[in-house]
Amino acid sequence: MQLNAEDGGNRKFIMVQLPEETDPKSEAYKAGYKNICEIGKERIRRAGKKIEEELKAKSTKGDLFEGDKEVKMVDTGFRVLKVDSTNMKDVYYSPSQYNQQMLLDLESNIKDDRTDIDLLYGVLLDWGVPLSLPHITEKIGGKDVHFVNDTDLVACFEEHVPEEVIREIARRKPLRVVFRDSSFRNSPDKINVTEIFKTLSPETTIKVI
DSSP: OHHHHHHOOOOOOOOOOOOOBOOTTSHHHHTTOOBHHHHHHHHHHHHHHHHHHHHHHHHHTTOOEETTEEOOOOOOOOOOOOOOOOSBOOOOOOGGGOOHHHHHHTTSSBOTTOOHHHHHHHHHHHHTOOTTSOEEEEEETTEEEEEETTTTEEEEOOSSOOHHHHHHHHHTOOSEEEEOGGGSSSHHHHHHHHHHHHHHOTTOEEEEO
């Protein structure tokens, strides 16, 4: 981040840290940092804040150039991701292992503790889409719709998504779109989605999880 601030570069980095617990007797633990990851996140925040303050100070003084280089603000934001198991339930059983309760439990193929963001980043990984791309969430027809890098990938994981919401998504002409299985009431609804995109955005790749 400091080098980017100095020469206007766009370097990116990935840091990996095991969540090693801090010693309960340490000052870090007493300050609320229960593991090394928490300390790492705070260090990056503080480093970014210091760089931003230094750049703002130069701008305030009117010193917008350092030598022959223009002083520009630098992106100090970062995302924290945690490695976890798949979002999908284990449904690989032989027929003799099934019982009625299991069939009811498997009505949804997604684990119960997973959020929209869990599902979104799982799909990004599956499709090989960079996890660093900008992401916003819009309300369309009362449903949460996620847009990654505008229309590189659009996702809606809501239950029973109405046709007008699907049509609005299709009008945005996304490169990829993803829904969850329970977004549709039945098989005819799924077929209808395919037909809507064939009409309004035929180049879109559709995925249902």
